[in-house]
Amino acid sequence: MKTYAVGLRCDDCGSEFSLREPLTTCPKCGGLLEAQYDKAAMKAEVKTIAGDERFNSMWRYRQFFPEIQEKNIVTMGEGRTPLIKSIHLAKKLGIENLYFKNDTMMPTGSFKDRGFSLAVSYAKEIGIQRGFTYSSGNAGSSLAAYSSRGDFNAVIVVEYVANSLKKALIQLYGGKTAILEYENFGQISTMLEQAVSKLGLYQFVNFINPIRHEAMKTYAYEIVEDLGKVPDAMFHPVGTGGGIWGTYKGYNELAYIGFTDRVPRMFGVQPEACAHFKEAFDRGAKEAGAYGDYTKTIAQSIASDSPLQGGRRVLKAMYESSGGALAVSDEEIMEAMCDLAKDGIAGEPSSAAAVAAMKQAYKAGTIQSGDTVVCVITGSAFKQPSSIQLAGGEPKMHINANVDELASLLQHFGI
Numbered sequence: 001m002k003t004y005a006v007g008l009r010c011d012d013c014g015s016e017f018s019l020r021e022p023l024t025t026c027p028k029c030g031g032l033l034e035a036q037y038d039k040a041a042m043k044a045e046v047k048t049i050a051g052d053e054r055f056n057s058m059w060r061y062r063q064f065f066p067e068i069q070e071k072n073i074v075t076m077g078e079g080r081t082p083l084i085k086s087i088h089l090a091k092k093l094g095i096e097n098l099y100f101k102n103d104t105m106m107p108t109g110s111f112k113d114r115g116f117s118l119a120v121s122y123a124k125e126i127g128i129q130r131g132f133t134y135s136s137g138n139a140g141s142s143l144a145a146y147s148s149r150g151d152f153n154a155v156i157v158v159e160y161v162a163n164s165l166k167k168a169l170i171q172l173y174g175g176k177t178a179i180l181e182y183e184n185f186g187q188i189s190t191m192l193e194q195a196v197s198k199l200g201l202y203q204f205v206n207f208i209n210p211i212r213h214e215a216m217k218t219y220a221y222e223i224v225e226d227l228g229k230v231p232d233a234m235f236h237p238v239g240t241g242g243g244i245w246g247t248y249k250g251y252n253e254l255a256y257i258g259f260t261d262r263v264p265r266m267f268g269v270q271p272e273a274c275a276h277f278k279e280a281f282d283r284g285a286k287e288a289g290a291y292g293d294y295t296k297t298i299a300q301s302i303a304s305d306s307p308l309q310g311g312r313r314v315l316k317a318m319y320e321s322s323g324g325a326l327a328v329s330d331e332e333i334m335e336a337m338c339d340l341a342k343d344g345i346a347g348e349p350s351s352a353a354a355v356a357a358m359k360q361a362y363k364a365g366t367i368q369s370g371d372t373v374v375c376v377i378t379g380s381a382f383k384q385p386s387s388i389q390l391a392g393g394e395p396k397m398h399i400n401a402n403v404d405e406l407a408s409l410l411q412h413f414g415i
């Protein structure tokens with residue numbers, strides 16, 4: 001089907017490249033590449049957000065992706081996840097229109113499936129033979145699943161700090177994998193740069209891969225389709241920040257085409273222990289540097305001590321949308337995990353961080369009770385079982401298999 005993608009452009013030097021070239025970063029200067037679209041044609045021709053309704057997944061929006069033939073699409077129904085309206089937390093806080101975008105319901109239990117469905121399909125489309133990523137667990141599981149299903153060769157190294165279940169999942173999905181040892185994220189960045197320059201290895205790491213975050217635009221499309229409007233604020237957990245940047249790009253496209261008249265305020269959330277975006281945002285900087293200790297938080301999926309290439313895109317989305325960078329403690333995260341669970345969703349600590357930050361922003365008066373607010377729940381708590389045990393705990397009471405004791409239990413709970 002017709003798509004509107006026309007090429008890749010470097011953020012730094014402005015050089016333009018074909019989408020058919022197997023590029024990661026800019027071959028001229030090493031900058032990040034961004035997919036470009038024929039906006040005038042989009043504005044003139046696009047009549048509905050969902051251009052291909054045969055797909056009940058994010059692929060219904062494929063007119064907004066680079067062109068990929070249907071035979072190369074590797075899909076398991078990712079995207080089109082429910083936008084759940086909060087009942088209990090909404091009431092507790094007094095925010096009537098509070099929503100959770102529930103990406104715990106994705107094929108491998110995390111939002112990463114959007115990006116890998118697109119990036120693996122695209123890699124097949126342009127004839128790439130092998131690829132690579134490093135991961136804190138969720139991305140690795142996702143790339144392993146999509147590579148296996150799509151017969152694509154990928155090597156996945158998983159951070160030593162990842163929990164053992166996530167490491168095992170990568171193997172279960174058939175991933176070619178190893179555990180990655182390191183002392184700081186600077187070492188990983190150097191390895192990634194050299195993987196391109198010395199090995200010519202195609203990468204799936206967010207932003208270094210120029211296509212993955214294009215899939216995150218689908219958050220904007222789905223939310224606008226479901227709500228019938230743009231929310232006032234969105235809260236995203238931020239690791240590398242592909243989610244927040246892609247979503248922001250998607251909203252801007254919709255605004256440009258004329259489906260909406262504005263974009264939401266975009267808030268990025270990190271653990272207090274390593275909140276480099278907040279540190280940069282608070283001093284008005286356009287780039288973030290190394291900050292904090294990534295081992296000192298329960299929010300494993302967003303624990304990093306420095307951003308990729310200064311995190312400029314992420315900060316740009318925050319500044320331009322009048323959003324912000326927030327940091328939350330592990331205590332706030334655990335409390336938010338319980339809040340979220342009472343509304344029926346078991347989100348991993350990194351996802352609960354978005355809810356914790358929303359509560360913080362509301363208490364600070366940054367968002368108001370009349371606002372329409374969306375928290376992105378990026379991954380399932382089932383991927384981090386120790387956090388479920390920590391937040392939920394063992395039931396304290398025991399009864400014997402005896403109806404009188406059961407009656408006492410009912411009485412105890414007053415039901």
Ligand SMILES: [Zn+2]
Pocket residue numbers: 010011012013014015026027028029030031
């Ligand atoms: Zn460049």
